[in-house]
Amino acid sequence: MKPYLSIEQLTQRFPDGSGGQLTVFENATFGVEKGEFVVILGHSGCGKSTIMNILAGLADPTSGSVIMDGQEVKGPSLDRGVVFQNYSLLPWLTTLKNVTFGVRARHPEWTKAQIDEHATKFLAMVGLEGDVIHRKPSQLSGGMRQRVSIARAFANHPKLLLLDEPFGALDALTRGTIQDELLKIWGQMEQTVFMITHDIDEAILLADRILLMTNGPHARVAESVEITIPRPRSRTEIVEHPNYYAIRNHLVQFLGKRSKELAGQPATPGQPNAPETVRIDTTQTNDDPADTRPALKAVNS
Amino acid sequence: MYQLSLNLRAALLSVIMLVVGLLIWEAAIPAQQAAGELTEYELLTGGGAPKAGVPPPSQVIAKAWEQLSDPFYDAGPNDKGIGIQIGYSIYRVLTGYFLAALIAIPFGFLIGMSQVAYKAFNPFIQVLRPISPLAWMPLALFIIGDSEASAIFVIFICSIWPMLINTAFGVAAVREDWINVARTHELGPIRTAFSVILPAAAPTIVTGMRISIGIAWLVIVAAEMLVGGTGIGYYVWNEWNNLDLTSVVFSILMIGVVGMLLDAMFGLLQRRVTYAE
Numbered sequence: 001m002k003p004y005l006s007i008e009q010l011t012q013r014f015p016d017g018s019g020g021q022l023t024v025f026e027n028a029t030f031g032v033e034k035g036e037f038v039v040i041l042g043h044s045g046c047g048k049s050t051i052m053n054i055l056a057g058l059a060d061p062t063s064g065s066v067i068m069d070g071q072e073v074k075g076p077s078l079d080r081g082v083v084f085q086n087y088s089l090l091p092w093l094t095t096l097k098n099v100t101f102g103v104r105a106r107h108p109e110w111t112k113a114q115i116d117e118h119a120t121k122f123l124a125m126v127g128l129e130g131d132v133i134h135r136k137p138s139q140l141s142g143g144m145r146q147r148v149s150i151a152r153a154f155a156n157h158p159k160l161l162l163l164d165e166p167f168g169a170l171d172a173l174t175r176g177t178i179q180d181e182l183l184k185i186w187g188q189m190e191q192t193v194f195m196i197t198h199d200i201d202e203a204i205l206l207a208d209r210i211l212l213m214t215n216g217p218h219a220r221v222a223e224s225v226e227i228t229i230p231r232p233r234s235r236t237e238i239v240e241h242p243n244y245y246a247i248r249n250h251l252v253q254f255l256g257k258r259s260k261e262l263a264g265q266p267a268t269p270g271q272p273n274a275p276e277t278v279r280i281d282t283t284q285t286n287d288d289p290a291d292t293r294p295a296l297k298a299v300n301s
Numbered sequence: 302m303y304q305l306s307l308n309l310r311a312a313l314l315s316v317i318m319l320v321v322g323l324l325i326w327e328a329a330i331p332a333q334q335a336a337g338e339l340t341e342y343e344l345l346t347g348g349g350a351p352k353a354g355v356p357p358p359s360q361v362i363a364k365a366w367e368q369l370s371d372p373f374y375d376a377g378p379n380d381k382g383i384g385i386q387i388g389y390s391i392y393r394v395l396t397g398y399f400l401a402a403l404i405a406i407p408f409g410f411l412i413g414m415s416q417v418a419y420k421a422f423n424p425f426i427q428v429l430r431p432i433s434p435l436a437w438m439p440l441a442l443f444i445i446g447d448s449e450a451s452a453i454f455v456i457f458i459c460s461i462w463p464m465l466i467n468t469a470f471g472v473a474a475v476r477e478d479w480i481n482v483a484r485t486h487e488l489g490p491i492r493t494a495f496s497v498i499l500p501a502a503a504p505t506i507v508t509g510m511r512i513s514i515g516i517a518w519l520v521i522v523a524a525e526m527l528v529g530g531t532g533i534g535y536y537v538w539n540e541w542n543n544l545d546l547t548s549v550v551f552s553i554l555m556i557g558v559v560g561m562l563l564d565a566m567f568g569l570l571q572r573r574v575t576y577a578e
Contacts, residue, residue: 092503138577
């Protein structure tokens with residue numbers, strides 16, 4: 001049984017400027033289940049954004065395919081909503097119009113009143129209400145702009161929501177508030193989300209599963225770490241969960257050391273480069289040795 | 302102490318500069334010698350007749366009052382009111398200008414959308430653009446044959462370039478992110494053009510339109526001096542031939558005022574389409 005979103009043997013190569021080829025990643029293979037929140041972590045240059053662009057349909061891979069809900073992804077589509085790092089709001093439209101822009105594209109048969117109502121509802125869900133929604137993006141703070149962008153994406157009910165470092169340009173406090181908003185709206189919508197981030201704590205807070213990428217070139221998705229912290233989560237409570245630091249240590253070790261050690265190992269030709277599943281759970285004694293091994297590795301390494 | 306607002310202070314300063322300037326001008330014009338002070342010989346050689354000279358502002362103001370109180374009189378081909386003359390000029394400018402806009406903006410849009418077209422057309426545009434529009438006049442007169450249409454053609458050819466270049470540049474410079482927003486929302490090419498690219502490029506396009514209308518108004522005066530018949534440019538030249546320098550100075554001022562109004566109209570349009578990022 002294939003996962004809802006299946007990335008199969010994805011390879012991306014670019015000309016390196018001196019006649020050769022630069023392999024960004026090779027035979028990347030992983031899946032995302034419906035309703036799952038998956039975060040991808042990795043250093044700059046490992047091709048996270050390239051994967052994101054391929055999933056969005058804004059770029060084409062050198063080889064390999066992306067299959068979502070039984071259909072191959074070709075070109076951009078309303079089924080895959082994108083929240084860009086720089087918000088990508090249209091500056092000549094008001095906040096509300098930026099959201100109705102998306103809603104109208106999704107539901108061309110709706111009346112203006114329906115579109116406005118739908119957009120207003122989603123803006124309210126991210127905490128934007130009243131006069132604010134008639135302001136232009138230039139009159140909003142960075143955090144508010146990103147909220148608008150999130151509302152625009154969720155209002156369209158895409159099958160897959162892609163978040164490209166959505167909080168990268170925000171200060172730490174604003175980031176926290178919007179992460180909460182995102183969790184809240186995600187909890188109500190059962191939305192499948194695929195997100196890029198640099199921030200380990202953000203990844204643990206939001207994700208069901210974290211994909212870890214080795215450094216490029218020849219980057220690959222090396223591990224898939226399950227986040228064994230029950231939902232609903234809040235930033236203040238997850239840090240007290242016994243699994244939190246175990247998972248966090250594992251991620252820090254990976255990004256700090258192992259991403260380099262594992263880097264540059266070209267994949268076996270033709271073989272799918274699937275990530276190894278890692279489950280770290282200190283709350284229960286596990287009988288399955290396959291599951292405990294990575295946890296030990298994490299603690300000892 | 303009570304502080305006047307910035308605008309009020311600036312306006313006050315403008316008025317002072319105007320009054321002082323006019324007074325200096327008035328004082329600098331030598332008075333005509335009265336006939337009684339001339340010798341008999343000077344009177345016999347025509348020294349008593351008024352000499353042509355640069356008029357003092359008081360005469361210009363009197364002339365302006367006379368002309369503007371009846372701007373639309375028509376007393377034959379060489380004696381029409383200033384309103385009629387300016388009307389002809391504006392008609393020619395706007396006709397040539399809007400014909401140019403009708404071609405330059407859609408065409409610029411297409412060039413801006415395609416890098417190949419942009420690069421392919423660029424050398425032609427760069428060669429044609431610096432040609433003085435009046436240099437086209439002989440060719441236009443020969444091919445078109447009609448002086449009226451030739452004047453409009455000259456306006457057309459001078460106002461097309463800034464609009465074409467700015468439209469192409471504005472469209473080519475639309476942020477990739479905004480195009481991606483359109484793409485991820487499955488907008489077709491026509492809707493992308495009208496709902497994303499056009500508003501994004503509008504400030505640059507309107508800047509081009511504003512530059513064009515300014516150039517068109519500069520050129521129409523010269524063009525009408527050449528083709529004659531009617532128009533503010535013809536009027537200036539005709540009054541020079543009549544040695545009526547008061548009318549010349551008055552019409553120079555009118556050219557300035559009309560040009561300012563045309564520019565202000567596009568300034569308003571520009572403010573409407575400009576957005577802050």
